[in-house]
Amino acid sequence: MDTDVIPLGHYLLVGCALFICGGMCMAVKRNAIGALMGVELILNGANVNLIAASRYTALGIDGQVFALFVIVLAAAEAAIALAIALNFYNNLNTVDVDAANLLSG
């Protein structure tokens, strides 16, 4: 193959980097909205993998259909998680995820 052609592995590595940044964001951030941004990064890393596979393998349009479903689910997840974060803030007056210990017995 030509050296100029980008291999599939490079797209997968971009997806890996986004996934790991998202995972670290969820682990490290104490702000609930920061953790939510980590979830968005993880879903985007998965989307990069899906669309790269739809272009580089015989998967074809199916990968794009599932990436579309992932985008819709991410939007729904952001809306419901924001509503939960707002309720959390109204009740406890903070968005620190470590303050959510009311059920910890």
Added chain:
Amino acid sequence: MGSLQIEAILFYILASIAVGGALAVVLSQHVVRMAAGLVVCLGAVAGLFMLLHADFLGAAQLMIYVGGTIVILIFGVMLTSGALVGRVNASPGEMLGALGLGGLFFALMVFTVGAVDWEAVAARQPISPRDADLALDRLQTSETSNDNQAQAKADRAQTLAERSAGRSTRPLGISLLGMRHETDKLAGGKVTAGTGYLLPFEIISMHLLVVLIGAAYLARAKQKVKPNEQLTMTGGYSHGH
């Protein structure tokens, strides 16, 4: 400079912007800066989608993520900005631990991805949209090629490439309507009509509707009036008349 070189350069620019934005989300301590890094990252990922000939997905990424989800997140930041918090940022020790674990996990993934010969995997499969486009390009640039195998591959690629050359909206819409065109792998890549994604589409639209109603119900402004105060207030009001 050929189009493949331009594609490679664009890929490396967009990939570094996307990874840089993601790192900015992880490393910055202010939540508005995190949102800005997320906008940069998602925009660059939309560019990567365009580079992968998924034009509808790139536009949807820009409109839904950068235009919608980020606005919701920034509203969340604004509505919770008056939080009485002692320590919202992670300590340096926690950050170092997370960076070490993340680096180890990334190294594991790099080795895993690098251990697979993706060209060999693709060669065992039916022809991919990208290989079809490449074969078509090669056929158009060198008309005098006598290679029969390349000719046959390009002929098989013709129908697929014409569908996949940056025009993904029509196949996406058809597949969501339940009439997906699929290549019959046993009959040499013949295009037939297969079952599509009508039922998942309906399920996900109902899911989105229910989730949005639930979110509006959860996030509605509650009156902060205790039941006893409300009773005495209305009682006093009626007593006055």
